[in-house]
Amino acid sequence: MGRALIYVIFALCAAMTLLLLLILLAEPVAGAGGVAHPVFEGMRRGGDGAARLQHIGAYAYAFQALLLALIVALSTLGISERHRSARLRGYMISTFLFSAFILWRMVASHQHFLATGETTYFMGFPAATAWAIYGVWAGAVPLMILYVAGFRQYIYTEDDEAQFNALLEETRAQDTQAGAR
């Protein structure tokens, strides 16, 4: 996974650039970014949800899925190459799948509402929005768990700490010698 990871990240960024270009070039929909509320000044309405997604929905969902993959890939890049074991790779792939599942539930709940006009509520919000608020926030919690619980195994092991302290001592000794001269 060593050097290949940067090519994975580059491929994700290239694909996202392409998707953004396709979205910018897609047939425009009037009011896709919201329209003024007819009654309350300063308030905006979203209007027809299905129409807004008609030309760019698939591109936008793909863009978000790639972004979730990019977050996991970049987090992996932040872990020293020596610690990127098969177990870690499995954990990171599972983290991405967890986030992707939340995205799928959010999109499916929204599509269900657009088709039927009906929704359930969870902790104060319509189902699709609850997935967006609570689910998306929780989607990166596995990364936090890895960082906290796996800190001494993946992020900054005791060996890492010893290596850094040795480097620090060497540098300070060289500085002291240079100062003495």
Added chain:
Amino acid sequence: MEAYRQEIILAAVALYMIFCIVTGLWAMRRTTNSSDFFVAGRGLGPIVVSLALFSSTLSGFGFVGGPGLVYSIGVSSFWMITISTAGYALGFFMVSKRIRMISDLRNCISLPDVLAARYGSELVRMLVAITIVLGVMGYLATQILAMAVVMQAILSGTAMFADIGLVACVAISSAVLIFYCVTGGIIASVYTDVVQGGIMMVAGILILLTAMSVFDGGMTEATSVILADDSESIMPWGSAGIMAALGWFFVFGLGLAGQPHLVTKMMMNRNISDNRHIFPMSVLGYVLAALLWVSIGIIIRATVIDGIIPPLDAPDDAASVFLTLFTSPLLAGVVFAGLFAAIMSTSDAFLNIGTAAIIHDIPKALKGTAVKDELLWARIVTVLLAIVAALFALYSYYADATLVALLGAFGWATFAASLFPVVAIGLNWKGATVPGAVAAIVSALLINFGVQLTGTALPYGVSGGLLSFVVSLFLFLAVSLVTRAPELDSDIDRVMDI
């Protein structure tokens, strides 16, 4: 108690400001050199760093602009909050360890210092320092203006200060900010951040509880009212649409690791291993404080639609209307103090990194050495920078808002687009090159300035910030891959293996 509402709010804000002044005086005794002034001598504990980190992330925008955005465009802006776990994760996975190591090894006191060491390039130092100074001017001016406008609103409600002008409010609020930043440097800044962060968390929780009691059916009834009026505004993407929401998701998620005022705080902790405690505490603090943004915005939009309260004159009035109509004077006092805390905690962080760029990095990039007697110059430039920003804020308010709006574009998105690749990827990939870094910074600045100057509105609510970030990331990687990786200094090479 209701009869003394304004006086109670004023007392809460005055108490908070006195605390800032006392902290400045206390911290002055602990500030003996430029390392103390800029990076607190790299000796801060995990609670202090985590509170300082999240309170600097959530500026006055979160308390005033955030609820206003929900009133205006529904839940679109929630994406800035829900991405916080991923945003902090990237900051800690990619930046916190190596930035602390390099700053310790090379005795760095600023982000440009660290990047100059990483890339072995004074050009990178210069470009990053210029980006920081431009961004700081825009950010500081808008924060000082926001602080003065809120202060005027509070003071003008009392009999004694009914006719107070905006200039006087700019002078009072800037004076407090300058005092504690000049006397105590970053030490005063982070310790005021601790109290600021605490106030923001308490305010967030209390406001949520109050908001849930406005409708008999709680938050579910409020969101149902919004849904009945316009379902899209309470559906995942909000009124602004999917690309505006995803733009915030991208820029705030990845961008946190490119904010100079935040990553600089990652250089200040006593031990690298403290990071495993700082990360979750920062996320928790941010989420609790952001409850205010979510709950006020939803309740005010729902109550206006339901005819309970009249429409707002401006969306940014959402927080003050909520506090006036639905909270006790005591809670309003805490939240107003929290608002000043949010603005000041961001302002002092910017004042600090802007000063470092001017007295340390730009001279180093130009002539190879920093100015003599850095501590004295740091204090002088902090005063000057704050005064220039205050004058700039007043000029924009009374004469011409174009310039400050232009530099305002140098906000979060520009820092994110220009600095994230250079900082976060550059600290983790030896193949990152100077031409790649230059391409990322220059393209991000050009696109953001270009979109702002030409007033271009991109289709589907795509923002200039999102476009510039995606392009800059792509260019950074592409240019670095096709140019020859430089020979790293041996200590930096070894740090990047750890």
